[in-house]
Amino acid sequence: MFTSYLPTKIVFGVGAIEKLPNLVKNYGRKALIVTGKKSTKQTGLLDKVRGMLEAVGIETVVFDRVQPNPISDDVDEAARIAIEQNVDFVIGLGGGSAIDSAKAIAISAAMKDAFWNYTHAGAGKKPDRALPIVAIPTTHGTGTEADPFAVITNPRTKEKVGIGYDVIFPKLSIVDPALMASLPKDQTAYTSMDAFYHSLEAFLNIAANPYSDLLAVDSMKRIVSFLMRAYTNGQDIEARTNLAWASTEAGITETLTGVIANHAIEHGLSGFNEKLPHGLGLCITGPYLLEYMFEECKERLAALAKEVFNIQQYSVSKAARLFIEKLYEFQELFDLNQRLSKFGFKEEDLPEIATVAYRIMKGVVVKSPKKLEEKDLVEIMKKAL
CATH class of the missing domain: 3.40.50.1970 (Rossmann fold)
Structure with missing residues (x-):
């Protein structure tokens, strides 16, 4: 329901x-x-x-x-x-x-x-x-x-x-x-990947449903297909139109379903350091979250491997692993696989960040396919340092 x-x-x-x-x-x-x-x-x-x-x-x-x-x-x-x-x-x-x-x-x-x-x-x-x-x-x-x-x-x-x-x-x-059309290259990438993670997290949310799935998958496919075009030529109006619709679709998926722990982690991080762009922060921690809860979401990741990256004819585990690999490769095209340490984060900061993130955003953390506590958020951020 x-x-x-x-x-x-x-x-x-x-x-x-x-x-x-x-x-x-x-x-x-x-x-x-x-x-x-x-x-x-x-x-x-x-x-x-x-x-x-x-x-x-x-x-x-x-x-x-x-x-x-x-x-x-x-x-x-x-x-x-x-x-x-x-x-x-x-x-x-x-x-x-x-x-x-x-x-x-x-x-x-x-x-x-x-x-x-x-x-x-x-x-x-x-x-x-x-x-x-x-x-x-x-x-x-x-x-x-x-x-x-x-x-x-x-x-x-x-x-x-x-x-x-x-x-x-x-x-x-x-x-x-x-x-x-005037959006700079970095903001083109950051904002598009914000939409991508809205859709990805909605698809993995335990409350996912057929309506949100349909929009989430289409949103991710459009971003993968058109982001490079808009990134290299900001005046490409067809690319901008597809990315704009992908964002609106992603907004509707949030209304229908919502995000999961990756947004909680990023809110903790950029609340602590406002210089971290939101979309970039999601990219830094997102793949590590997927790896951390791999067993609980591998079937859904395998489905996305096929739909978003056209990966065919592999076992569920292999396809799911390939989805994460392809996500890393896609992010690398836009220099989005950065480290938290670049923004001044230190390991001793992470427990406080996790405490705030969990308290403020527990409502989305509990929608993740794996049961996560504060200590889990710390471990995920450690991997991204």
Whole structure:
């Protein structure tokens, strides 16, 4: 038995951004645009969106201080601005950090309360409302345009916490691959592999189901087929379109099923050191997790060997081993098989990181096919040092 609930209107395709003004007119007359510090300004997208909205009488307020690993302090500051300015809805414009921040701000502004109170690491409150959210992704990785989740870090405790509430499903998501054409090479790789691991982890999740499996496999196949093309030629719009759809599919798999221990480990790591890019962190630890729980997931890995890497006519164990080998080889094409030590992690740091990761993300750790405790997370990270 599984539940499927996706109340988001998704408008997908090249040129979809042009439909924005008519689609948001019913959300109110003033929008808070949440974005990062540079990219949407440099590309002109921020000005374009503001102009489109103002042309149909929607006033805009901009919060442009979102960090790559967004923090609760910024969420609370933006929420205060939203309340003071009496905004009607929130637009997340940019990568996953901008959209996740928009979701968190929408809760804080509607509830008139500090964001951290709505995490299980804080007061554990549950919001009963949020401002309407519009997601406009400029990366093809997080899938946050198609899920009710957001990930925010507390800069004092270094806890990187994921929340999930139906009230923060975007009302509207505009996924326009043309907006992703300016994504740099490294971000092209990092965000695409974030989507890959969303799908891989959903496929291995003990709650996997036929609906999520279908999307997860298709997502991984598209990433393997098109990432190199987008990496070498960012203007390859066919490649960008396939990667954008792979990301949206991966977001839906998160809604249907969810991730497993690899995301818990990475949240612990990048909460401890914000300089570790999320997608890269997943690549560093992911294959070691697969090896660590090999016996419990080898049948599923063997199925992926056939579907994703076209590996045929081997025993289950051999095919599963080949899947991990092919994953390493694929990641190596983009210099993603790095070591945690490169980012300053030391063995003595790992128990504390594992403790925080397990406490904050136990809900996804227990969805892994192998029963894992804190000590297991430490062992996996040790292999990646």
